[in-house]
Amino acid sequence: MNEVEELRPVGETTQFIVIKLGEEQYGIDIKYIDNIVRMQHITRVPKVDDYLKGVINLRGEVIPVMSIRIKMGLERDVETKSSRIIILKLEQQGTIGVIVDEVKEVVTLENERIEKVAYDSKDEKANFLSGVGKSDGGLISLLDLNAVVLESV
Amino acid sequence: MDVSQYLEIFLDETNEHLQNLNTQILSLEQDPENMDTINEIFRAAHSLKGMAGTMGYKRMQTLTHDMENVFSEVRNGTIKVKADMIDVLFQCLDALEEYNTNIRESSDEGTNDNNALIKRLNDIMTGGFGSGSNAPAAESAPAQKAETSSLQGGFAGIRFNESQRNVLSEAIKMGKNVYGLTVKVQESCILKAARAFLVFKAVEDTSEIIVSEPSSQDIEDEKFELQFSLVIVSEAELNEVLAAAKAVSEIEDVTGGVLKLEDVTGGEAPAETPQEPVVEVPVQEPAAPAEAPVAAVPAEAAKTAAPVAAAAPAAKKPGTNKPVVNRTVRVDIEKLDTLMNLVSELIIAKNSLVSASAMSGNSSQAVNEQIEYLESVTTSLHESVMKVRMVPIESTVNKFPRMVRDLQKKLGKKMELYMSGEETELDRTVVDQIGDPLMHLLRNSADHGLESAAVRKERGKPEVGSIFLDAYQDGNNVVIEVRDDGNGIDVKSVKNKAIEKGIITPEQGEAMSEKEIINLLFNAGFSTAKVVSDVSGRGVGLDVVKSMIESLSGEVEVKSKLGEGSTWTIRLPLTLAIIQALMVEIGDEKYAIALGSIQTIEDILPSDVKLVQAKEVIQLRDLVIPLIRLNEILDIPSKKQPGDNLVVVVVKKGDKLAGLVVDELIGQQEIVIKSLGKYISKCKIISGATVLGDGEVALILDANALI
Numbered sequence: 001m002n003e004v005e006e007l008r009p010v011g012e013t014t015q016f017i018v019i020k021l022g023e024e025q026y027g028i029d030i031k032y033i034d035n036i037v038r039m040q041h042i043t044r045v046p047k048v049d050d051y052l053k054g055v056i057n058l059r060g061e062v063i064p065v066m067s068i069r070i071k072m073g074l075e076r077d078v079e080t081k082s083s084r085i086i087i088l089k090l091e092q093q094g095t096i097g098v099i100v101d102e103v104k105e106v107v108t109l110e111n112e113r114i115e116k117v118a119y120d121s122k123d124e125k126a127n128f129l130s131g132v133g134k135s136d137g138g139l140i141s142l143l144d145l146n147a148v149v150l151e152s153v
Numbered sequence: 154m155d156v157s158q159y160l161e162i163f164l165d166e167t168n169e170h171l172q173n174l175n176t177q178i179l180s181l182e183q184d185p186e187n188m189d190t191i192n193e194i195f196r197a198a199h200s201l202k203g204m205a206g207t208m209g210y211k212r213m214q215t216l217t218h219d220m221e222n223v224f225s226e227v228r229n230g231t232i233k234v235k236a237d238m239i240d241v242l243f244q245c246l247d248a249l250e251e252y253n254t255n256i257r258e259s260s261d262e263g264t265n266d267n268n269a270l271i272k273r274l275n276d277i278m279t280g281g282f283g284s285g286s287n288a289p290a291a292e293s294a295p296a297q298k299a300e301t302s303s304l305q306g307g308f309a310g311i312r313f314n315e316s317q318r319n320v321l322s323e324a325i326k327m328g329k330n331v332y333g334l335t336v337k338v339q340e341s342c343i344l345k346a347a348r349a350f351l352v353f354k355a356v357e358d359t360s361e362i363i364v365s366e367p368s369s370q371d372i373e374d375e376k377f378e379l380q381f382s383l384v385i386v387s388e389a390e391l392n393e394v395l396a397a398a399k400a401v402s403e404i405e406d407v408t409g410g411v412l413k414l415e416d417v418t419g420g421e422a423p424a425e426t427p428q429e430p431v432v433e434v435p436v437q438e439p440a441a442p443a444e445a446p447v448a449a450v451p452a453e454a455a456k457t458a459a460p461v462a463a464a465a466p467a468a469k470k471p472g473t474n475k476p477v478v479n480r481t482v483r484v485d486i487e488k489l490d491t492l493m494n495l496v497s498e499l500i501i502a503k504n505s506l507v508s509a510s511a512m513s514g515n516s517s518q519a520v521n522e523q524i525e526y527l528e529s530v531t532t533s534l535h536e537s538v539m540k541v542r543m544v545p546i547e548s549t550v551n552k553f554p555r556m557v558r559d560l561q562k563k564l565g566k567k568m569e570l571y572m573s574g575e576e577t578e579l580d581r582t583v584v585d586q587i588g589d590p591l592m593h594l595l596r597n598s599a600d601h602g603l604e605s606a607a608v609r610k611e612r613g614k615p616e617v618g619s620i621f622l623d624a625y626q627d628g629n630n631v632v633i634e635v636r637d638d639g640n641g642i643d644v645k646s647v648k649n650k651a652i653e654k655g656i657i658t659p660e661q662g663e664a665m666s667e668k669e670i671i672n673l674l675f676n677a678g679f680s681t682a683k684v685v686s687d688v689s690g691r692g693v694g695l696d697v698v699k700s701m702i703e704s705l706s707g708e709v710e711v712k713s714k715l716g717e718g719s720t721w722t723i724r725l726p727l728t729l730a731i732i733q734a735l736m737v738e739i740g741d742e743k744y745a746i747a748l749g750s751i752q753t754i755e756d757i758l759p760s761d762v763k764l765v766q767a768k769e770v771i772q773l774r775d776l777v778i779p780l781i782r783l784n785e786i787l788d789i790p791s792k793k794q795p796g797d798n799l800v801v802v803v804v805k806k807g808d809k810l811a812g813l814v815v816d817e818l819i820g821q822q823e824i825v826i827k828s829l830g831k832y833i834s835k836c837k838i839i840s841g842a843t844v845l846g847d848g849e850v851a852l853i854l855d856a857n858a859l860i
Contacts, residue, residue: 055852057848
């Protein structure tokens with residue numbers, strides 16, 4: 001039994017929001033998502049890690065925004081019309097926004113169709129994934145949000 | 154009866170009473186003959202006992218009961234107040250405190266019976282009992298009589314309506330007993346309605362209540378003074394009914410009589426027995442309830458005055474004087490936080506409106522007037538909400554005299570604590586957190602500051618050392634000073650210690666000013682006490698003090714003169730949530746600087762900037778002020794040309810000044826401070842963020858961290 005199937009009972013389904021970073025599709029478990037907002041002005045915060053883009057105002061709350069691309073070692077974000085900020089609500093880190101290139105759709109995956117990724121120390125991206133889901137639209141890399149959001153030391 | 158709904162009140166009131174007891178016993182120690190103090194202590198112990206009994210905390214009740222007994226003897230003059238007795242009493246208070254903590258945590262008082270303490274209390278009792286055993290009886294007898302006479306008016310004055318008369322006369326005709334009862338609740342009783350309810354229950358076991366005066370609804374709402382009357386139909390003997398009612402605790406007295414047929418039918422309108430509140434002054438409790446309405450209005454003021462024992466004893470028990478119930482409301486602090494947040498949102502919305510109206514350019518006179526009106530309303534609303542959250546620091550500092558007394562015994566030094574400005578108000582959250590740092594500082598003064606009596610004598614100082622705790626408001630800040638007339642800080646020994654501990658090198662030590670060396674005390678792991686004592690000297694104190702105060706956006710400073718004493722000054726902002734700030738522009742980013750830290754704003758010619766030790770400084774009215782170029786620190790390209798004049802915002806931290814170079818000034822604005830969250834905690838120079846009128850986020854620069 002692999003880890004993912006332990007967490008997600010067999011026979012049940014999990015919903016993911018499919019986002020794009022470059023050409024690749026990634027999935028974010030819907031239960032962590034608070035909101036999806038359009039790109040807006042991000043106020044830069046000086047003297048912090050590169051991947052922390054700054055803070056935005058979301059209905060009166062000040063929320064930090066980070067770039068998944070920089071965190072995962074991809075090229076820098078290019079802001080387009082389809083860029084979005086996904087607001088995540090995590091138990092440990094609280095509310096935080098992540099920038100994605102595009103939000104595509106919501107998919108429902110049966111847990112049997114999620115496979116764990118082999119840990120590969122050479123592939124930096126793999127450390128941020130909790131599994132790979134097979135859907136009609138192709139393969140979706142499922143993001144391990146805790147790893148993505150985790151502060152780098 | 155389910156009492157859990159009263160738990161919150163019980164805990165609060167118990168705290169108040171314990172605090173009161175602490176203060177009073179302390180002053181009793183100074184002045185063992187003071188009757189007012191003794192009475193006050195007796196009353197507080199008595200109320201505690203009653204409350205504990207109501208809530209079913211038996212151990213607490215037993216302990217307070219025995220304490221009360223001791224005081225009763227003291228009051229009667231059969232026992233004299235002695236030092237060891239005071240010690241025992243303080244131990245009792247500690248034990249009660251422990252019960253209270255247990256109850257707060259688990260709603261159970263715990264299992265500690267404190268038998269040793271109870272035994273010592275009893276020893277004190279028996280020690281001085283013999284001669285005066287008659288006295289209490291003699292005193293209470295007339296009191297009893299006086300009350301009884303006044304109470305007779307109670308049930309006899311009840312007017313019956315038609316149907317009640319019918320029921321009663323019917324019952325009498327059927328041979329049942331009709332009794333009138335007048336129940337008098339103890340003046341110190343907190344939960345009168347609950348008491349009355351218990352009496353009702355006790356009576357209803359054997360009888361049927363036909364009439365109650367005031368009505369049962371009013372009794373439930375506590376709309377009665379100290380007594381109420383009942384007319385009941387019963388099959389039991391009068392004595393049984395009386396005994397059942399009396400068995401309820403905190404009931405001072407129950408009187409009753411048999412009503413006959415003519416009482417019921419003929420007593421249609423007893424002309425002159427008004428059921429007005431009985432202004433009775435029971436002999437036992439000289440609290441003069443006649444003054445209650447007057448005393449109740451300044452309930453807050455009364456609390457502040459409480460430590461000053463002698464004055465106005467009537468005003469001293471907020472909560473027992475009835476009108477207070479109507480005038481104050483206990484509010485969950487979370488609800489106030491919500492309110493505060495909503496006010497913040499409102500202010501942001503108001504700011505948006507202001508900037509929108511300025512942007513559109515064609516705003517009419519009417520719109521502007523309305524915006525100005527809105528502005529004044531939101532400002533007053535903000536002020537009121539802030540005021541609601543303000544509490545006097547008294548609640549925190551009141552425990553210090555007791556602590557200093559204990560320290561005195563522990564350290565074997567003579568000292569006295571003088572406090573002033575306990576009424577100074579601060580935000581509730583700040584008051585809650587300021588206790589620990591202050592305690593550290595006081596302990597520090599007592600342990601490290603003050604010399605032993607012998608040394609003091611040698612130096613020509615009074616044997617008893619003095620520690621002062623002064624609080625006062627200074628503009629938008631509250632200043633709390635802890636001062637002692639002890640030895641002061643030995644700069645040399647601090648320096649040696651710092652070198653020894655590797656905090657600084659000997660060369661650095663040479664170059665440092667006295668002030669800088671003293672500030673080393675706030676370093677983690679620094680303690681000059683040669684022996685680690687129980688009181689202080691673990692070396693965690695002062696750096697904790699500093700970080701705690703800084704977490705409250707405050708600052709702490711120390712001034713000291715060797716041989717004469719030291720002064721620790723804590724400066725705290727009045728409010729944490731909304732501040733006045735100066736908005737500035739650097740590059741194309743906007744930042745806010747708290748107005749409180751700004752001294753002046755200067756326009757400086759580039760040629761006036763001098764270099765000292767390769768650092769830029771300016772000279773301003775004889776002061777040399779280092780320049781901090783914010784665009785470099787914040788990594789923003791400046792919009793200014795090298796030849797342009799510099800806009801310098803001079804900020805102050807303690808008595809240090811620094812000039813912050815900005816590109817443009819935008820203006821003053823009321824801003825709502827929002828936390829950046831723990832996710833972005835690395836940036837030390839930013840203390841928070843705020844949402845501007847146009848919805849954008851601006852960061853707040855922490856001038857303290859920049860200097």
